[in-house]
Amino acid sequence: MAYIDDSHDMISTHAREARVEDYLALLKPRVMSLVVFTALVGMIVAPVAVHPFVGVVAICCIAIGAGASGALNMWYEADIDAIMSRTANRPIPGGRMVRDDALVFGVILAAFSVGLLGLATNWVAAGLLAFTIFFYAVVYTIWLKRATPQNIVIGGAAGAFPPMVGWAAMTGQVSLDAVALFLIIFLWTPPHFWALALYKKSDYAAAGIPMMPNVAGERSTQNQIMVYSVLLTLVAFTPVLTGLVGWFYAVPATILGVGFSALALRLRMAEGAEMRRRARTLFVYSLYYLFILFLALLADVGIIRWFGAV
Amino acid sequence: MAPVQLSDEEIKARRRKRSIAIGLALGALVVIFYVLTIVKMGPAVFDRPL
Numbered sequence: 172m173a174y175i176d177d178s179h180d181m182i183s184t185h186a187r188e189a190r191v192e193d194y195l196a197l198l199k200p201r202v203m204s205l206v207v208f209t210a211l212v213g214m215i216v217a218p219v220a221v222h223p224f225v226g227v228v229a230i231c232c233i234a235i236g237a238g239a240s241g242a243l244n245m246w247y248e249a250d251i252d253a254i255m256s257r258t259a260n261r262p263i264p265g266g267r268m269v270r271d272d273a274l275v276f277g278v279i280l281a282a283f284s285v286g287l288l289g290l291a292t293n294w295v296a297a298g299l300l301a302f303t304i305f306f307y308a309v310v311y312t313i314w315l316k317r318a319t320p321q322n323i324v325i326g327g328a329a330g331a332f333p334p335m336v337g338w339a340a341m342t343g344q345v346s347l348d349a350v351a352l353f354l355i356i357f358l359w360t361p362p363h364f365w366a367l368a369l370y371k372k373s374d375y376a377a378a379g380i381p382m383m384p385n386v387a388g389e390r391s392t393q394n395q396i397m398v399y400s401v402l403l404t405l406v407a408f409t410p411v412l413t414g415l416v417g418w419f420y421a422v423p424a425t426i427l428g429v430g431f432s433a434l435a436l437r438l439r440m441a442e443g444a445e446m447r448r449r450a451r452t453l454f455v456y457s458l459y460y461l462f463i464l465f466l467a468l469l470a471d472v473g474i475i476r477w478f479g480a481v
Numbered sequence: 482m483a484p485v486q487l488s489d490e491e492i493k494a495r496r497r498k499r500s501i502a503i504g505l506a507l508g509a510l511v512v513i514f515y516v517l518t519i520v521k522m523g524p525a526v527f528d529r530p531l
Contacts, residue, residue, distance in 0.1 A: 188495045191502045
């Protein structure tokens with residue numbers, strides 16, 4: 172277990188007096204935006220409506236909770252962040268903040284977001300949010316990430332919880348529909364990150380993170396991406412089976428899923444530089460996939476709500 | 482990365498900005514708790530043994 176050494180030059184006046192912007196960077200705003208979006212969809216498609224103000228507070232709590240996870244992640248990962256090009260300029264490896272400040276910031280935000288969500292909505296949602304933060308910061312970041320190539324498969328659960336938290340904030344419980352939303356993001360995560368890991372392989376190797384391409388090889392990773400893509404395409408239909416949505420969701424889900432699987436197959440058939448190019452294509456596609464799929468969920472529920480069942 | 486020594490003015494400016502950010506966050510919490518209380522309890526806020 173590699174800790175960064177706090178005793179060397181990082182404790183300078185500079186790092187002790189971090190700027191507000193550096194604290195905001197700890198929240199991983201880009202990850203937060205995806206969390207806010209999926210959680211918001213979970214809240215809106217839930218069959219119970221709460222007062223709009225309560226809804227706004229709930230989404231803020233989920234966003235801050237996600238930010239807390241990001242801060243705790245950066246507190247722990249400062250050593251490997253310093254090695255990878257993508258993360259070398261984060262506040263701690265960039266020498267603009269001391270590690271302890273990130274830890275304190277993360278813990279305080281986590282406590283406040285969970286407490287406020289519980290008071291504003293219910294303690295099922297708050298408990299789920301607390302578990303999500305714990306899962307990302309401890310189970311994924313501290314335990315799995317450096318230990319096993321299955322890191323992002325299991326860690327993917329952390330990213331899959333937000334729509335469930337949103338659903339629970341509205342309804343006070345976790346239903347089959349919420350589990351369906353969870354499963355979609357859960358199965359989406361491995362092909363998404365393994366595509367990234369395929370074309371950023373050397374970065375992960377340098378940092379010593381056991382990503383699948385580095386451990387099991389590129390061919391095996393391509394095969395596993397293929398399997399998860401097909402599973403994802405099928406599981407994307409569970410919201411139809413639970414009766415949450417109908418055709419307006421099913422059609423785009425089919426098209427998007429076929430596209431996902433086709434890109435995974437194309438990736439499987441390539442090697443070398445061409446393979447890395449296709450991996451990048453799949454990575455970008457996967458982002459659009461999730462975004463459009465959840466938009467389709469929203470659109471379908473909206474149509475059913477305003478015009479009755481189609 | 483080599484540590485950069487900050488001038489006293491720069492340190493003061495950063496502290497001030499952090500204080501403002503914390504102040505705004507606390508202010509937002511006060512407003513949130515106030516409005517939440519009204520929204521969730523309404524007039525029932527006063528419906529208690531005094």
